[in-house]
Amino acid sequence: MSGRTVTEAWVRRFHPSPDHAWRLACFAHAGGAASAFHQLSARLGPAAEALCLQYPGRHDRHAEPFLTEVRLMADQAHEALRAWRGPDERPLALFGHSMGAIVAFEVALRMEAEGLPAAHLFVSGRRAPSTHRDERVHLRDDNGLVKEILALGGTEPEVLADASVRKLILPVVRNDYTAIETYRCPSVALLDRTPVTALVGESDPKATLDEVGAWADHTADDFGLRVFGGGHFYLADRAAEVATAVTEALSVGRAAPVEALSAGRAVL
Template sequence: MGEAAGVASPWIRRFHPSADAPVRLACFPHAGGSASFYFPLSQALAPAVDVITLQYPGRQDRRHEAGIGDLHDLADVLVEELRPWTDLPLVLFGHSMGASLAFEVGRRLEREGITPVALVASGRRAPSRHRDEYVHQRDDEGLVRELKELSGTEPGVLGDEELLRMILPAIRSDYRAAETYKYRPGSDLSCPVHALVGDKDPKVTVDETRSWADHTTGPFELTVFDGGHFFLAPHAAEVNRILADRARAHVRSTAGA
């Protein structure tokens, strides 16, 4: 588990602690995802970047806890959990639902006077670009079909009926949070935003991704990858480089100042 200021939290995972890193990366998993999804990323960036990953309730060691089906409520909780980790400059990175969640956490941090180094939003349309989606209302078979189509869940999990039955409530809760999320106009971000998208993603278009520019007064950058919703896997090296560059840019600017 993650531990900051001497307090362990079930919400935080820190796979490769980097005590001397000058910057920290906080990773927000996709709907149905767990902290371990980002283990390879943490391994790749350590020790230059201290990587922490959020672990939502309802999965893995938290499988007996109820999920939180409202993204705004989840963001409120995560701000409290992440506050002790803001002793270092913080880059926020989220994929799919995690991108919306990272955005909402970033907004809340900025309202407290804590400006993230950057937000890297992956595989998710901009907050103001709403779609009516109802996957969370499907029966279990329909939900599993969605997971198979997006190819973001381990095949071994989808083939294990007992394990699948155990995690489906958490996945449904995540989908409910993602699909019922409504952007609340107000203060957005002032930090740089870098949006990533797969050009064949059925969940988000390049145009919907480009609208992330409307949610920051800082610089905006868009990178389009060849691939679907989980383009992260085949393009892991390039995604890792983008995240490392965001972290290093802050270190360089601080050194220059």
């Protein structure tokens, strides 16, 4: 495919505007799609324009084969974002939630390798890549997979009660859980010129504060940590506060937030 075709396949702009000072590429969680960031895109206001990444195998890309490894996702996403990078383009930052945080991290590594580092990396709801849990959700049967989804609170029970919906959703979730649960961080995975801000829900069962704080070991630049009320999908209820945290960090050019949010707290 041509570069432009790849870009069109991957990037969704729900609120396009030539007046935004920044662009923020957003990477969704396992089983998620570009639409997961529609609310955040709207909240970013005049500060940043969201470029929401659409993974193959879902929504309008449902006919395409899944990407079965995180690094394959990062390779293609990195290629798709080329059209939005360069000396004449607005600064490009990255935001990833859960699995998307690791995909965004891998994209940030590729951007630095090419000499065009991301303006900022925001990692949400995900422990640092150097931490490890022996998770095997992708090996469960369908009922076990449904139990995991419901436990995280990202999907209403009545949705998964529909057999036809489960038939559409579960293969996507299983593929993505396979990709993230088999991912292993390279020992040299360190960002030299990319500030990192980690965001997490205080009751997230998938990421403790210590595990999230370990993201500091993956950047030689500034690091900041923001903790919000809520669980793994805190972002659904805290989009306005997250948008404020993102725009603050972008405006000051460093990871550590200037002050705590009313609905979240800063850990510096």
